[in-house]
Amino acid sequence: MKKQRFQTKAVRTKVESSQYGEFSSPIYMTSGYQFEDAEDARARFTGEKDDNIYSRYSNPSVSEFILKLASLEGAEDGIGTSSGMAAVFGTFAGLLNAGDHFIASRSLFGSTVSVINQILPRWNITASLVDPSNPDSWTSQITTRTKLFYLETPTNPVLDLIDLELVSEFCKKNKLIMVVDNCFASPYVQQPLIWGADIVLHSATKYIDGQGRSMGGAILGKSELLEPIRFFCRQTGPALSPFNAWVLSKSLETLPVRMRAHSENALEIAKRLEVHPLVNWVKYPHLPSHPAYSVGVKQMKTGGGMVAFEIKGGVEQGRKFLDHLKMFSLVANLGDSRSIATHPASTTHSKLSEQERLAANITNGSIRLSIGLEDVEDIWEDLQQALQQK
Incomplete structure:
Protein backbone atom coordinates (compact mmCIF):
# COMPACT_ATOMS: atom_id res chain seq x y z
CA MET A 1 0.00 0.00 0.00
CA LYS A 2 1.28 3.47 -0.84
CA LYS A 3 2.01 5.98 1.91
CA GLN A 4 -1.23 7.21 3.47
CA ARG A 5 -2.08 10.89 3.84
CA PHE A 6 -2.52 12.60 7.21
CA GLN A 7 -6.30 12.31 7.53
CA THR A 8 -6.32 8.64 6.50
CA LYS A 9 -3.62 7.82 9.05
CA ALA A 10 -5.58 9.67 11.75
CA VAL A 11 -8.64 7.53 11.06
CA ARG A 12 -7.11 4.16 10.19
CA THR A 13 -4.03 3.66 12.38
CA LYS A 14 -4.69 1.11 15.15
CA VAL A 15 -3.18 -1.88 16.89
CA GLU A 16 -4.19 -5.35 15.76
CA SER A 17 -7.60 -6.61 16.86
CA SER A 18 -7.80 -9.24 19.59
CA GLN A 19 -9.13 -12.75 19.07
CA TYR A 20 -12.62 -11.23 19.02
CA GLY A 21 -11.96 -9.25 15.85
CA GLU A 22 -13.40 -6.01 17.20
CA PHE A 23 -13.76 -3.13 14.70
CA SER A 24 -13.38 -0.37 17.30
CA SER A 25 -10.43 -0.79 19.63
CA PRO A 26 -11.38 -1.83 23.17
CA ILE A 27 -10.12 -0.24 26.38
CA TYR A 28 -7.59 -2.47 28.08
CA MET A 29 -8.45 -1.73 31.70
CA THR A 30 -5.91 -3.90 33.49
CA SER A 31 -3.04 -3.18 35.83
CA GLY A 32 -0.97 -6.24 34.92
CA TYR A 33 -0.50 -9.05 32.40
CA GLN A 34 -0.11 -12.80 32.84
CA PHE A 35 3.12 -14.55 31.92
CA GLU A 36 3.07 -17.86 30.10
CA ASP A 37 5.70 -19.28 32.42
CA ALA A 38 8.79 -18.32 34.42
CA GLU A 39 10.92 -18.03 31.29
CA ASP A 40 8.39 -15.72 29.65
CA ALA A 41 8.42 -13.49 32.75
CA ARG A 42 12.21 -13.40 32.77
CA ALA A 43 12.41 -12.55 29.06
CA ARG A 44 9.92 -9.70 29.38
CA PHE A 45 11.73 -8.14 32.34
CA THR A 46 15.13 -8.33 30.67
CA GLY A 47 13.76 -6.82 27.46
CA GLU A 48 14.54 -9.89 25.39
CA LYS A 49 10.82 -10.15 24.70
CA ASP A 50 8.87 -7.02 23.89
CA ASP A 51 5.53 -7.57 25.58
CA ASN A 52 3.41 -6.00 28.31
CA ILE A 53 4.34 -6.43 31.96
CA TYR A 54 2.50 -3.79 33.96
CA SER A 55 0.36 -0.85 32.82
CA ARG A 56 2.68 1.69 34.43
CA TYR A 57 5.20 0.48 31.83
CA SER A 58 2.96 -0.12 28.83
CA ASN A 59 -0.66 -0.86 27.92
CA PRO A 60 -2.30 -1.73 24.56
CA SER A 61 -4.62 1.30 24.71
CA VAL A 62 -1.69 3.63 25.39
CA SER A 63 0.36 1.90 22.70
CA GLU A 64 -2.33 2.52 20.09
CA PHE A 65 -2.58 6.21 21.00
CA ILE A 66 1.19 6.64 20.76
CA LEU A 67 1.38 4.62 17.54
CA LYS A 68 -1.21 6.88 15.94
CA LEU A 69 0.23 10.16 17.27
CA ALA A 70 3.78 9.21 16.32
CA SER A 71 2.57 8.41 12.81
CA LEU A 72 0.95 11.85 12.52
CA GLU A 73 4.04 13.66 13.84
CA GLY A 74 6.43 11.59 11.73
CA ALA A 75 8.11 10.24 14.87
CA GLU A 76 9.82 6.88 15.32
CA ASP A 77 8.55 6.27 18.85
CA GLY A 78 6.71 7.90 21.74
CA ILE A 79 5.79 7.84 25.43
CA GLY A 80 2.34 8.52 26.88
CA THR A 81 2.11 10.56 30.08
CA SER A 82 -0.62 11.57 32.49
CA SER A 83 -0.57 15.24 31.42
CA GLY A 84 1.29 17.74 29.29
CA MET A 85 3.34 18.94 32.25
CA ALA A 86 4.29 15.34 33.04
CA ALA A 87 5.66 15.20 29.49
CA VAL A 88 7.58 18.45 30.01
CA PHE A 89 9.09 17.46 33.37
CA GLY A 90 9.72 13.87 32.26
CA THR A 91 11.74 15.16 29.31
CA PHE A 92 13.84 17.46 31.47
CA ALA A 93 14.38 14.81 34.16
CA GLY A 94 15.20 12.09 31.65
CA LEU A 95 17.73 14.06 29.62
CA LEU A 96 19.41 16.32 32.20
CA ASN A 97 21.71 15.58 35.13
CA ALA A 98 22.87 17.66 38.08
CA GLY A 99 25.12 20.44 36.82
CA ASP A 100 23.63 20.48 33.33
CA HIS A 101 22.41 23.63 31.62
CA PHE A 102 19.96 24.29 28.82
CA ILE A 103 18.60 27.16 26.76
CA ALA A 104 14.89 27.93 26.63
CA SER A 105 12.74 30.52 24.97
CA ARG A 106 11.54 33.04 27.53
CA SER A 107 8.05 32.84 25.99
CA LEU A 108 6.64 29.71 27.64
CA PHE A 109 3.61 28.37 29.50
CA GLY A 110 3.61 29.64 33.11
CA SER A 111 3.95 26.19 34.71
CA THR A 112 6.91 25.37 32.47
CA VAL A 113 8.63 28.57 33.60
CA SER A 114 7.97 27.60 37.23
CA VAL A 115 9.56 24.18 36.67
CA ILE A 116 12.59 25.82 35.05
CA ASN A 117 13.04 28.58 37.62
CA GLN A 118 11.92 26.95 40.87
CA ILE A 119 12.09 23.14 40.62
CA LEU A 120 15.03 22.17 38.39
CA PRO A 121 17.51 24.40 40.31
CA ARG A 122 16.96 22.14 43.37
CA TRP A 123 19.03 19.56 41.48
CA ASN A 124 21.52 22.10 40.18
CA ILE A 125 20.01 22.13 36.69
CA THR A 126 20.00 25.64 35.29
CA ALA A 127 18.61 27.38 32.23
CA SER A 128 19.11 30.58 30.29
CA LEU A 129 15.87 32.11 29.00
CA VAL A 130 16.59 33.74 25.64
CA ASP A 131 14.76 36.10 23.32
CA PRO A 132 13.44 33.86 20.53
CA SER A 133 13.39 36.80 18.13
CA ASN A 134 17.11 37.52 18.58
CA PRO A 135 19.13 34.46 17.41
CA ASP A 136 22.38 36.42 17.57
CA SER A 137 22.11 36.40 21.38
CA TRP A 138 21.76 32.62 21.77
CA THR A 139 25.41 31.67 21.31
CA SER A 140 26.54 33.76 24.27
CA GLN A 141 24.38 31.61 26.59
CA ILE A 142 26.03 28.29 25.71
CA THR A 143 28.30 26.70 28.31
CA THR A 144 30.25 23.43 28.36
CA ARG A 145 27.26 21.85 30.17
CA THR A 146 24.52 23.05 27.80
CA LYS A 147 22.50 20.03 26.62
CA LEU A 148 19.32 21.19 24.92
CA PHE A 149 17.18 24.01 23.53
CA TYR A 150 13.56 24.05 24.67
CA LEU A 151 10.84 26.11 22.98
CA GLU A 152 7.18 26.54 22.13
CA THR A 153 5.86 27.86 18.84
CA PRO A 154 3.35 29.41 18.68
CA THR A 155 4.13 30.57 22.20
CA ASN A 156 1.73 30.52 25.11
CA PRO A 157 -0.08 32.88 25.49
CA VAL A 158 0.65 35.64 22.93
CA LEU A 159 1.39 33.54 19.83
CA ASP A 160 4.91 34.67 19.06
CA LEU A 161 6.51 32.45 16.40
CA ILE A 162 9.96 30.87 16.36
CA ASP A 163 11.62 29.71 13.15
CA LEU A 164 12.10 25.97 13.70
CA GLU A 165 14.52 25.63 10.82
CA LEU A 166 16.73 28.36 12.27
CA VAL A 167 16.72 26.77 15.74
CA SER A 168 17.51 23.38 14.22
CA GLU A 169 20.58 24.78 12.44
CA PHE A 170 21.71 26.38 15.71
CA CYS A 171 21.21 23.14 17.65
CA LYS A 172 23.04 21.00 15.12
CA LYS A 173 25.96 23.44 15.05
CA ASN A 174 26.21 23.38 18.85
CA LYS A 175 25.26 19.70 19.37
CA LEU A 176 22.11 20.48 21.35
CA ILE A 177 18.93 18.41 21.60
CA MET A 178 16.03 20.42 20.17
CA VAL A 179 12.77 19.98 22.13
CA VAL A 180 9.56 21.59 20.86
CA ASP A 181 6.23 21.90 22.66
CA ASN A 182 3.75 21.58 19.77
CA CYS A 183 0.62 21.89 21.91
CA PHE A 184 -0.77 25.12 20.37
CA ALA A 185 -0.45 23.85 16.82
CA SER A 186 -1.20 20.10 16.97
CA PRO A 187 0.43 17.71 14.48
CA TYR A 188 -2.13 18.64 11.83
CA VAL A 189 -1.04 22.28 11.78
CA GLN A 190 2.70 21.83 12.36
CA GLN A 191 5.21 18.98 12.45
CA PRO A 192 8.43 20.18 14.14
CA LEU A 193 10.35 16.98 13.38
CA ILE A 194 10.21 17.86 9.68
CA TRP A 195 12.00 21.11 10.47
CA GLY A 196 14.76 19.44 12.47
CA ALA A 197 13.41 19.03 16.01
CA ASP A 198 14.61 15.98 17.97
CA ILE A 199 11.73 15.68 20.42
CA VAL A 200 8.13 16.93 20.24
CA LEU A 201 5.89 17.30 23.29
CA HIS A 202 2.12 17.55 23.57
CA SER A 203 -0.43 18.33 26.19
CA ALA A 204 -2.98 15.96 24.66
CA THR A 205 -5.51 17.54 27.02
CA LYS A 206 -5.80 20.38 24.51
CA TYR A 207 -6.45 19.98 20.75
CA ILE A 208 -5.75 16.25 20.64
CA ASP A 209 -8.70 15.58 22.97
CA GLY A 210 -10.51 18.65 21.71
CA GLN A 211 -13.56 18.41 23.92
CA GLY A 212 -12.33 19.02 27.48
CA ARG A 213 -12.87 15.42 28.59
CA SER A 214 -9.54 13.94 29.57
CA MET A 215 -5.95 14.72 30.44
CA GLY A 216 -2.85 13.29 28.83
CA GLY A 217 0.55 14.07 27.40
CA ALA A 218 3.01 12.67 24.90
CA ILE A 219 6.75 12.70 24.20
CA LEU A 220 7.73 11.82 20.63
CA GLY A 221 11.01 11.33 18.76
CA LYS A 222 13.67 8.75 17.99
CA SER A 223 13.63 5.59 20.13
CA GLU A 224 17.26 5.91 21.19
CA LEU A 225 16.83 9.51 22.35
CA LEU A 226 13.66 8.63 24.26
CA GLU A 227 15.22 5.75 26.23
CA PRO A 228 16.43 7.79 29.26
CA ILE A 229 13.06 9.59 29.35
CA ARG A 230 11.21 6.28 29.16
CA PHE A 231 13.32 4.92 32.03
CA PHE A 232 12.51 7.95 34.19
CA CYS A 233 8.79 7.81 33.43
CA ARG A 234 8.52 4.05 34.02
CA GLN A 235 10.24 4.28 37.41
CA THR A 236 8.50 7.42 38.67
CA GLY A 237 4.99 6.68 37.38
CA PRO A 238 3.47 9.59 35.38
CA ALA A 239 1.62 7.00 33.30
CA LEU A 240 -1.25 7.74 30.92
CA SER A 241 -4.36 5.83 31.97
CA PRO A 242 -5.82 3.28 29.51
CA PHE A 243 -9.20 5.01 29.50
CA ASN A 244 -7.74 8.43 28.73
CA ALA A 245 -5.50 6.91 26.06
CA TRP A 246 -8.54 5.31 24.42
CA VAL A 247 -10.43 8.65 24.45
CA LEU A 248 -7.43 10.49 23.00
CA SER A 249 -6.86 7.87 20.31
CA LYS A 250 -10.48 8.22 19.20
CA SER A 251 -10.15 12.01 19.26
CA LEU A 252 -7.25 11.87 16.80
CA GLU A 253 -9.62 10.49 14.17
CA THR A 254 -11.36 13.89 13.96
Whole structure:
Protein backbone atom coordinates (compact mmCIF):
# COMPACT_ATOMS: atom_id res chain seq x y z
CA MET A 1 0.00 0.00 0.00
CA LYS A 2 1.28 3.47 -0.84
CA LYS A 3 2.01 5.98 1.91
CA GLN A 4 -1.23 7.21 3.47
CA ARG A 5 -2.08 10.89 3.84
CA PHE A 6 -2.52 12.60 7.21
CA GLN A 7 -6.30 12.31 7.53
CA THR A 8 -6.32 8.64 6.50
CA LYS A 9 -3.62 7.82 9.05
CA ALA A 10 -5.58 9.67 11.75
CA VAL A 11 -8.64 7.53 11.06
CA ARG A 12 -7.11 4.16 10.19
CA THR A 13 -4.03 3.66 12.38
CA LYS A 14 -4.69 1.11 15.15
CA VAL A 15 -3.18 -1.88 16.89
CA GLU A 16 -4.19 -5.35 15.76
CA SER A 17 -7.60 -6.61 16.86
CA SER A 18 -7.80 -9.24 19.59
CA GLN A 19 -9.13 -12.75 19.07
CA TYR A 20 -12.62 -11.23 19.02
CA GLY A 21 -11.96 -9.25 15.85
CA GLU A 22 -13.40 -6.01 17.20
CA PHE A 23 -13.76 -3.13 14.70
CA SER A 24 -13.38 -0.37 17.30
CA SER A 25 -10.43 -0.79 19.63
CA PRO A 26 -11.38 -1.83 23.17
CA ILE A 27 -10.12 -0.24 26.38
CA TYR A 28 -7.59 -2.47 28.08
CA MET A 29 -8.45 -1.73 31.70
CA THR A 30 -5.91 -3.90 33.49
CA SER A 31 -3.04 -3.18 35.83
CA GLY A 32 -0.97 -6.24 34.92
CA TYR A 33 -0.50 -9.05 32.40
CA GLN A 34 -0.11 -12.80 32.84
CA PHE A 35 3.12 -14.55 31.92
CA GLU A 36 3.07 -17.86 30.10
CA ASP A 37 5.70 -19.28 32.42
CA ALA A 38 8.79 -18.32 34.42
CA GLU A 39 10.92 -18.03 31.29
CA ASP A 40 8.39 -15.72 29.65
CA ALA A 41 8.42 -13.49 32.75
CA ARG A 42 12.21 -13.40 32.77
CA ALA A 43 12.41 -12.55 29.06
CA ARG A 44 9.92 -9.70 29.38
CA PHE A 45 11.73 -8.14 32.34
CA THR A 46 15.13 -8.33 30.67
CA GLY A 47 13.76 -6.82 27.46
CA GLU A 48 14.54 -9.89 25.39
CA LYS A 49 10.82 -10.15 24.70
CA ASP A 50 8.87 -7.02 23.89
CA ASP A 51 5.53 -7.57 25.58
CA ASN A 52 3.41 -6.00 28.31
CA ILE A 53 4.34 -6.43 31.96
CA TYR A 54 2.50 -3.79 33.96
CA SER A 55 0.36 -0.85 32.82
CA ARG A 56 2.68 1.69 34.43
CA TYR A 57 5.20 0.48 31.83
CA SER A 58 2.96 -0.12 28.83
CA ASN A 59 -0.66 -0.86 27.92
CA PRO A 60 -2.30 -1.73 24.56
CA SER A 61 -4.62 1.30 24.71
CA VAL A 62 -1.69 3.63 25.39
CA SER A 63 0.36 1.90 22.70
CA GLU A 64 -2.33 2.52 20.09
CA PHE A 65 -2.58 6.21 21.00
CA ILE A 66 1.19 6.64 20.76
CA LEU A 67 1.38 4.62 17.54
CA LYS A 68 -1.21 6.88 15.94
CA LEU A 69 0.23 10.16 17.27
CA ALA A 70 3.78 9.21 16.32
CA SER A 71 2.57 8.41 12.81
CA LEU A 72 0.95 11.85 12.52
CA GLU A 73 4.04 13.66 13.84
CA GLY A 74 6.43 11.59 11.73
CA ALA A 75 8.11 10.24 14.87
CA GLU A 76 9.82 6.88 15.32
CA ASP A 77 8.55 6.27 18.85
CA GLY A 78 6.71 7.90 21.74
CA ILE A 79 5.79 7.84 25.43
CA GLY A 80 2.34 8.52 26.88
CA THR A 81 2.11 10.56 30.08
CA SER A 82 -0.62 11.57 32.49
CA SER A 83 -0.57 15.24 31.42
CA GLY A 84 1.29 17.74 29.29
CA MET A 85 3.34 18.94 32.25
CA ALA A 86 4.29 15.34 33.04
CA ALA A 87 5.66 15.20 29.49
CA VAL A 88 7.58 18.45 30.01
CA PHE A 89 9.09 17.46 33.37
CA GLY A 90 9.72 13.87 32.26
CA THR A 91 11.74 15.16 29.31
CA PHE A 92 13.84 17.46 31.47
CA ALA A 93 14.38 14.81 34.16
CA GLY A 94 15.20 12.09 31.65
CA LEU A 95 17.73 14.06 29.62
CA LEU A 96 19.41 16.32 32.20
CA ASN A 97 21.71 15.58 35.13
CA ALA A 98 22.87 17.66 38.08
CA GLY A 99 25.12 20.44 36.82
CA ASP A 100 23.63 20.48 33.33
CA HIS A 101 22.41 23.63 31.62
CA PHE A 102 19.96 24.29 28.82
CA ILE A 103 18.60 27.16 26.76
CA ALA A 104 14.89 27.93 26.63
CA SER A 105 12.74 30.52 24.97
CA ARG A 106 11.54 33.04 27.53
CA SER A 107 8.05 32.84 25.99
CA LEU A 108 6.64 29.71 27.64
CA PHE A 109 3.61 28.37 29.50
CA GLY A 110 3.61 29.64 33.11
CA SER A 111 3.95 26.19 34.71
CA THR A 112 6.91 25.37 32.47
CA VAL A 113 8.63 28.57 33.60
CA SER A 114 7.97 27.60 37.23
CA VAL A 115 9.56 24.18 36.67
CA ILE A 116 12.59 25.82 35.05
CA ASN A 117 13.04 28.58 37.62
CA GLN A 118 11.92 26.95 40.87
CA ILE A 119 12.09 23.14 40.62
CA LEU A 120 15.03 22.17 38.39
CA PRO A 121 17.51 24.40 40.31
CA ARG A 122 16.96 22.14 43.37
CA TRP A 123 19.03 19.56 41.48
CA ASN A 124 21.52 22.10 40.18
CA ILE A 125 20.01 22.13 36.69
CA THR A 126 20.00 25.64 35.29
CA ALA A 127 18.61 27.38 32.23
CA SER A 128 19.11 30.58 30.29
CA LEU A 129 15.87 32.11 29.00
CA VAL A 130 16.59 33.74 25.64
CA ASP A 131 14.76 36.10 23.32
CA PRO A 132 13.44 33.86 20.53
CA SER A 133 13.39 36.80 18.13
CA ASN A 134 17.11 37.52 18.58
CA PRO A 135 19.13 34.46 17.41
CA ASP A 136 22.38 36.42 17.57
CA SER A 137 22.11 36.40 21.38
CA TRP A 138 21.76 32.62 21.77
CA THR A 139 25.41 31.67 21.31
CA SER A 140 26.54 33.76 24.27
CA GLN A 141 24.38 31.61 26.59
CA ILE A 142 26.03 28.29 25.71
CA THR A 143 28.30 26.70 28.31
CA THR A 144 30.25 23.43 28.36
CA ARG A 145 27.26 21.85 30.17
CA THR A 146 24.52 23.05 27.80
CA LYS A 147 22.50 20.03 26.62
CA LEU A 148 19.32 21.19 24.92
CA PHE A 149 17.18 24.01 23.53
CA TYR A 150 13.56 24.05 24.67
CA LEU A 151 10.84 26.11 22.98
CA GLU A 152 7.18 26.54 22.13
CA THR A 153 5.86 27.86 18.84
CA PRO A 154 3.35 29.41 18.68
CA THR A 155 4.13 30.57 22.20
CA ASN A 156 1.73 30.52 25.11
CA PRO A 157 -0.08 32.88 25.49
CA VAL A 158 0.65 35.64 22.93
CA LEU A 159 1.39 33.54 19.83
CA ASP A 160 4.91 34.67 19.06
CA LEU A 161 6.51 32.45 16.40
CA ILE A 162 9.96 30.87 16.36
CA ASP A 163 11.62 29.71 13.15
CA LEU A 164 12.10 25.97 13.70
CA GLU A 165 14.52 25.63 10.82
CA LEU A 166 16.73 28.36 12.27
CA VAL A 167 16.72 26.77 15.74
CA SER A 168 17.51 23.38 14.22
CA GLU A 169 20.58 24.78 12.44
CA PHE A 170 21.71 26.38 15.71
CA CYS A 171 21.21 23.14 17.65
CA LYS A 172 23.04 21.00 15.12
CA LYS A 173 25.96 23.44 15.05
CA ASN A 174 26.21 23.38 18.85
CA LYS A 175 25.26 19.70 19.37
CA LEU A 176 22.11 20.48 21.35
CA ILE A 177 18.93 18.41 21.60
CA MET A 178 16.03 20.42 20.17
CA VAL A 179 12.77 19.98 22.13
CA VAL A 180 9.56 21.59 20.86
CA ASP A 181 6.23 21.90 22.66
CA ASN A 182 3.75 21.58 19.77
CA CYS A 183 0.62 21.89 21.91
CA PHE A 184 -0.77 25.12 20.37
CA ALA A 185 -0.45 23.85 16.82
CA SER A 186 -1.20 20.10 16.97
CA PRO A 187 0.43 17.71 14.48
CA TYR A 188 -2.13 18.64 11.83
CA VAL A 189 -1.04 22.28 11.78
CA GLN A 190 2.70 21.83 12.36
CA GLN A 191 5.21 18.98 12.45
CA PRO A 192 8.43 20.18 14.14
CA LEU A 193 10.35 16.98 13.38
CA ILE A 194 10.21 17.86 9.68
CA TRP A 195 12.00 21.11 10.47
CA GLY A 196 14.76 19.44 12.47
CA ALA A 197 13.41 19.03 16.01
CA ASP A 198 14.61 15.98 17.97
CA ILE A 199 11.73 15.68 20.42
CA VAL A 200 8.13 16.93 20.24
CA LEU A 201 5.89 17.30 23.29
CA HIS A 202 2.12 17.55 23.57
CA SER A 203 -0.43 18.33 26.19
CA ALA A 204 -2.98 15.96 24.66
CA THR A 205 -5.51 17.54 27.02
CA LYS A 206 -5.80 20.38 24.51
CA TYR A 207 -6.45 19.98 20.75
CA ILE A 208 -5.75 16.25 20.64
CA ASP A 209 -8.70 15.58 22.97
CA GLY A 210 -10.51 18.65 21.71
CA GLN A 211 -13.56 18.41 23.92
CA GLY A 212 -12.33 19.02 27.48
CA ARG A 213 -12.87 15.42 28.59
CA SER A 214 -9.54 13.94 29.57
CA MET A 215 -5.95 14.72 30.44
CA GLY A 216 -2.85 13.29 28.83
CA GLY A 217 0.55 14.07 27.40
CA ALA A 218 3.01 12.67 24.90
CA ILE A 219 6.75 12.70 24.20
CA LEU A 220 7.73 11.82 20.63
CA GLY A 221 11.01 11.33 18.76
CA LYS A 222 13.67 8.75 17.99
CA SER A 223 13.63 5.59 20.13
CA GLU A 224 17.26 5.91 21.19
CA LEU A 225 16.83 9.51 22.35
CA LEU A 226 13.66 8.63 24.26
CA GLU A 227 15.22 5.75 26.23
CA PRO A 228 16.43 7.79 29.26
CA ILE A 229 13.06 9.59 29.35
CA ARG A 230 11.21 6.28 29.16
CA PHE A 231 13.32 4.92 32.03
CA PHE A 232 12.51 7.95 34.19
CA CYS A 233 8.79 7.81 33.43
CA ARG A 234 8.52 4.05 34.02
CA GLN A 235 10.24 4.28 37.41
CA THR A 236 8.50 7.42 38.67
CA GLY A 237 4.99 6.68 37.38
CA PRO A 238 3.47 9.59 35.38
CA ALA A 239 1.62 7.00 33.30
CA LEU A 240 -1.25 7.74 30.92
CA SER A 241 -4.36 5.83 31.97
CA PRO A 242 -5.82 3.28 29.51
CA PHE A 243 -9.20 5.01 29.50
CA ASN A 244 -7.74 8.43 28.73
CA ALA A 245 -5.50 6.91 26.06
CA TRP A 246 -8.54 5.31 24.42
CA VAL A 247 -10.43 8.65 24.45
CA LEU A 248 -7.43 10.49 23.00
CA SER A 249 -6.86 7.87 20.31
CA LYS A 250 -10.48 8.22 19.20
CA SER A 251 -10.15 12.01 19.26
CA LEU A 252 -7.25 11.87 16.80
CA GLU A 253 -9.62 10.49 14.17
CA THR A 254 -11.36 13.89 13.96
CA LEU A 255 -8.28 16.10 14.53
CA PRO A 256 -7.88 17.23 10.88
CA VAL A 257 -11.56 18.14 10.53
CA ARG A 258 -11.60 20.00 13.85
CA MET A 259 -8.36 21.90 13.23
CA ARG A 260 -9.53 23.13 9.84
CA ALA A 261 -12.72 24.47 11.43
CA HIS A 262 -10.87 25.99 14.41
CA SER A 263 -8.45 27.70 12.04
CA GLU A 264 -11.14 29.05 9.75
CA ASN A 265 -13.03 30.60 12.68
CA ALA A 266 -9.87 31.94 14.33
CA LEU A 267 -8.61 33.68 11.20
CA GLU A 268 -11.95 35.42 10.71
CA ILE A 269 -12.05 36.56 14.35
CA ALA A 270 -8.44 37.80 14.16
CA LYS A 271 -9.27 39.88 11.08
CA ARG A 272 -12.24 41.50 12.80
CA LEU A 273 -10.40 42.18 16.06
CA GLU A 274 -7.57 43.81 14.14
CA VAL A 275 -9.77 46.69 13.02
CA HIS A 276 -11.70 47.08 16.29
CA PRO A 277 -11.12 50.53 17.87
CA LEU A 278 -10.72 49.12 21.40
CA VAL A 279 -7.95 46.69 20.43
CA ASN A 280 -4.27 47.72 20.38
CA TRP A 281 -2.88 44.69 18.55
CA VAL A 282 -3.77 41.19 17.40
CA LYS A 283 -1.49 38.18 16.90
CA TYR A 284 -2.50 35.24 14.76
CA PRO A 285 0.09 33.16 12.85
CA HIS A 286 -1.59 33.47 9.44
CA LEU A 287 -2.55 37.13 9.81
CA PRO A 288 -0.31 39.22 7.49
CA SER A 289 0.27 41.78 10.26
CA HIS A 290 1.92 39.19 12.54
CA PRO A 291 5.58 40.20 13.00
CA ALA A 292 6.68 36.68 11.98
CA TYR A 293 3.99 36.05 9.36
CA SER A 294 6.53 34.57 6.92
CA VAL A 295 7.55 31.99 9.53
CA GLY A 296 3.92 31.14 10.24
CA VAL A 297 3.01 30.43 6.62
CA LYS A 298 6.26 28.51 6.09
CA GLN A 299 5.99 26.00 8.93
CA MET A 300 2.25 25.96 9.76
CA LYS A 301 -0.37 24.44 7.45
CA THR A 302 -3.05 26.72 8.92
CA GLY A 303 -2.94 29.38 11.63
CA GLY A 304 -4.46 27.16 14.31
CA GLY A 305 -7.28 27.97 16.71
CA MET A 306 -5.61 30.44 19.10
CA VAL A 307 -5.83 34.24 18.88
CA ALA A 308 -4.10 36.77 21.13
CA PHE A 309 -4.90 40.47 21.39
CA GLU A 310 -4.42 43.43 23.69
CA ILE A 311 -7.47 45.28 24.91
CA LYS A 312 -7.15 48.96 25.69
CA GLY A 313 -7.44 49.71 29.41
CA GLY A 314 -5.04 47.18 30.94
CA VAL A 315 -5.91 44.73 33.74
CA GLU A 316 -9.15 46.45 34.75
CA GLN A 317 -10.59 46.45 31.24
CA GLY A 318 -9.33 42.93 30.62
CA ARG A 319 -11.21 41.58 33.64
CA LYS A 320 -14.30 43.61 32.73
CA PHE A 321 -14.17 42.11 29.25
CA LEU A 322 -14.10 38.57 30.68
CA ASP A 323 -16.92 39.31 33.12
CA HIS A 324 -19.22 40.44 30.31
CA LEU A 325 -18.70 37.51 27.96
CA LYS A 326 -21.92 35.54 27.67
CA MET A 327 -21.10 32.55 25.46
CA PHE A 328 -17.34 32.20 25.90
CA SER A 329 -16.25 29.94 28.76
CA LEU A 330 -13.75 31.00 31.42
CA VAL A 331 -11.82 27.76 31.88
CA ALA A 332 -8.20 26.87 32.66
CA ASN A 333 -7.86 25.06 29.36
CA LEU A 334 -7.72 25.59 25.59
CA GLY A 335 -8.24 23.65 22.39
CA ASP A 336 -11.84 22.80 23.21
CA SER A 337 -14.81 22.63 20.84
CA ARG A 338 -16.20 25.52 22.91
CA SER A 339 -14.61 28.98 22.79
CA ILE A 340 -12.55 29.95 25.84
CA ALA A 341 -11.15 33.31 26.96
CA THR A 342 -8.26 33.87 29.36
CA HIS A 343 -6.56 36.90 30.92
CA PRO A 344 -3.00 35.51 31.30
CA ALA A 345 -1.59 38.25 33.55
CA SER A 346 -4.07 37.42 36.32
CA THR A 347 -4.39 33.65 35.75
CA THR A 348 -2.11 31.32 33.75
CA HIS A 349 0.97 33.55 34.06
CA SER A 350 0.17 35.27 37.36
CA LYS A 351 2.99 33.41 39.15
CA LEU A 352 5.52 35.25 36.97
CA SER A 353 6.82 38.66 37.98
CA GLU A 354 5.69 41.63 35.92
CA GLN A 355 9.21 41.86 34.52
CA GLU A 356 9.09 38.20 33.44
CA ARG A 357 5.67 38.69 31.83
CA LEU A 358 6.75 41.76 29.89
CA ALA A 359 9.91 39.95 28.72
CA ALA A 360 7.56 37.33 27.25
CA ASN A 361 5.41 40.08 25.65
CA ILE A 362 2.52 39.45 28.08
CA THR A 363 1.03 42.84 28.85
CA ASN A 364 -1.64 43.58 31.46
CA GLY A 365 -4.22 43.90 28.70
CA SER A 366 -3.30 40.70 26.86
CA ILE A 367 -6.20 38.34 26.17
CA ARG A 368 -5.83 34.75 24.96
CA LEU A 369 -8.71 33.29 22.96
CA SER A 370 -9.16 29.64 22.13
CA ILE A 371 -11.63 29.86 19.27
CA GLY A 372 -14.08 26.99 19.24
CA LEU A 373 -16.37 25.36 16.72
CA GLU A 374 -19.44 27.50 17.25
CA ASP A 375 -20.83 29.59 14.40
CA VAL A 376 -18.30 32.36 13.77
CA GLU A 377 -21.02 35.06 13.89
CA ASP A 378 -22.07 33.97 17.38
CA ILE A 379 -18.43 34.03 18.47
CA TRP A 380 -17.97 37.53 17.08
CA GLU A 381 -21.20 38.91 18.56
CA ASP A 382 -20.14 37.77 22.03
CA LEU A 383 -16.68 39.31 21.71
CA GLN A 384 -18.07 42.52 20.30
CA GLN A 385 -20.58 43.13 23.06
CA ALA A 386 -17.99 42.35 25.78
CA LEU A 387 -15.47 44.75 24.22
CA GLN A 388 -17.99 47.58 24.29
CA GLN A 389 -18.68 47.36 28.04
CA LYS A 390 -17.63 50.46 29.95
